Amino acid sequence: MELQSGNVKLRPLHLSDAGRMVPLANNEKISRNLRDGFPHPYTMADGEDFLSRFADQDPTYFFAIEYKGEYTGNISLVPGQDVYRCSAEIGYFIGEPFWNKGIVTEAVTLICEYGFKQLGIARIHTGIFEYNTASMRVLEKCGFTKECVFRKSVTKLGKLWGEVRYSKINPAIEEV
Numbered sequence: 001m002e003l004q005s006g007n008v009k010l011r012p013l014h015l016s017d018a019g020r021m022v023p024l025a026n027n028e029k030i031s032r033n034l035r036d037g038f039p040h041p042y043t044m045a046d047g048e049d050f051l052s053r054f055a056d057q058d059p060t061y062f063f064a065i066e067y068k069g070e071y072t073g074n075i076s077l078v079p080g081q082d083v084y085r086c087s088a089e090i091g092y093f094i095g096e097p098f099w100n101k102g103i104v105t106e107a108v109t110l111i112c113e114y115g116f117k118q119l120g121i122a123r124i125h126t127g128i129f130e131y132n133t134a135s136m137r138v139l140e141k142c143g144f145t146k147e148c149v150f151r152k153s154v155t156k157l158g159k160l161w162g163e164v165r166y167s168k169i170n171p172a173i174e175e176v
């Protein structure tokens with residue numbers, strides 16, 4: 001599955017992405033915004049372990065983000081289970097050299113359209129650590145709604161932080 005808009009392309013991850021992914025992922029300015037499962041330092045073994053689980057999926061839930069043909073980062077939709085099976089959590093990062101070019105805004109737009117139209121997902125959601133204003137801006141540009149703050153729910157950088165919850169509902173679904 002490939003999705004494209006202008007210079008931004010989403011494509012399945014491959015094991016061979018490790019060589020480009022690991023140097024970009026090995027950045028504390030990225031890991032501070034993500035769960036501890038995305039470690040710092042980020043080693044080649046971390047990258048290979050991640051890719052061995054999520055490369056070349058069918059259907060695709062984890063994508064590489066390419067910009068002008070170059071690997072820049074990852075974006076994913078993780079479907080929920082049980083009563084949450086019509087929801088999916090979105091997650092993403094791109095390497096620092098590529099920040100503020102509109103790349104993730106385009107990638108989020110593409111994966112939401114895919115999730116809603118092709119996968120039939122009803123709700124796409126995520127939580128953003130309260131200090132990550134750039135990521136909040138991305139979701140707001142993509143039509144997500146801020147729902148609430150889970151107060152003091154995140155332990156990161158040796159402190160407790162709020163998590164700002166965002167969601168977007170499939171436009172084909174009527175909200176009650």
Ligand SMILES: CC(C)(COP(=O)(O)OP(=O)(O)OC[C@H]1O[C@@H](n2cnc3c(N)ncnc32)[C@H](O)[C@@H]1OP(=O)(O)O)[C@@H](O)C(=O)NCCC(=O)NCCS
Pocket residue numbers: 029030031033034092093094095098099100101102103104105106126127128129132133134135137138
């Ligand atoms: C957050 C992140 C995904 C943004 O990706 P990006 O491709 O740079 O995003 P875009 O260029 O599409 O949009 C960024 C927006 O945030 C704004 N922005 C950037 N830094 C900001 C800051 N410190 N405070 C407020 N807004 C900021 C930009 O100006 C831009 O908004 P604009 O178009 O209105 O000017 C990227 O920086 C990243 O991967 N960070 C580390 C991992 C991460 O935070 N993942 C998300 C976890 S929820």
